[in-house]
Amino acid sequence: MSVDYGKDLWCLDDFSPTMPEVTGRTVPIQRLVRRLYTPRGSCPDCPNDGIDVRDFLNTGSALTDTQIAGIIAGELRKDVACLDVTVVATFSGPTPKRTLTIDIVGELADGPFALVIGVDQLTVELLKAT
Numbered sequence: 001m002s003v004d005y006g007k008d009l010w011c012l013d014d015f016s017p018t019m020p021e022v023t024g025r026t027v028p029i030q031r032l033v034r035r036l037y038t039p040r041g042s043c044p045d046c047p048n049d050g051i052d053v054r055d056f057l058n059t060g061s062a063l064t065d066t067q068i069a070g071i072i073a074g075e076l077r078k079d080v081a082c083l084d085v086t087v088v089a090t091f092s093g094p095t096p097k098r099t100l101t102i103d104i105v106g107e108l109a110d111g112p113f114a115l116v117i118g119v120d121q122l123t124v125e126l127l128k129a130t
Contacts (some may be wrong), residue, residue, distance in 0.1 A: 002110065003108070003109045003110040004021070004044070005023070005024060005025065005027040005028050005081060006027055007021050007022070007023050007027070008021070008026075008027045008030060008031075009047040009112075010064070012119060013118070015025060018128075022052070025108060025110065025113065027081075027106055028079065028081035028082065029113065029115070029129055031079055032076055032079055032081075032104075032115070033084060033115070033117065033124070033125045033126050034050075035051070035075050035076060035079065036051060036052075036053045036072065036076075036117060036124055037049075037052055037053065037074070038050035038052070039051070039052045045120050049075070049078055050075070051071065051072070051075050052124075053072065053100060053102065053117075053119050053124060054091075054119060054120075054121065054124065056068050056119075056121070057091075057098050057099070057100060057119065057120070057121055058081055059064065065088075065089045065090065065091060066089075068089045069087040069088055069089040069102075070087075071085045071104060072089060072104075073085050073086065073087040076104065076106065081108050081109065082106055082107075082108065082109040083106070083108060083109065084125040085104060085105070085106035085107070086104070086105045086106065086108055087102060087103070087104050088103040089101075089102055090102075090103070095127070097120075097121075098121075099118065099119060099120045099129075100118075100119035101108070101116065101117070101118055102115075102116070102118075103113035103116055104116075104117070113129070113130065114128070114129070115128065115129050115130075116128040116129075
């Protein structure tokens with residue numbers, strides 16, 4: 001099934017100097033990843049969208065891995081292209097150097113997708129996308 005997700009500029013963590021356009025599944029995948037490092041309220045057109053998953057590392061949270069996975073899944077479901085999503089959040093290491101791996105399996109209009117995202121104190125990085 002061919003779905004038109006429109007066009008966007010390549011932008012996972014920053015714009016590319018060459019400003020290439022992307023189409024197809026890359027468009028919603030990039031949007032989903034950006035939702036996970038864009039603090040809520042920082043985008044004027046979408047004031048209730050975005051979370052910064054690094055905050056889960058930087059604060060002594062009383063939330064469980066399952067609760068954090070639920071928060072992430074809820075944020076991803078806000079995107080109109082994301083029909084369904086399941087998230088597993090796994091923390092590793094001691095608090096000062098703690099990391100988070102986010103495994104995401106979901107459904108777009110044109111079929112399933114899977115993402116693995118690595119998070120440390122400074123970065124949110126797409127490690128794998130299928």
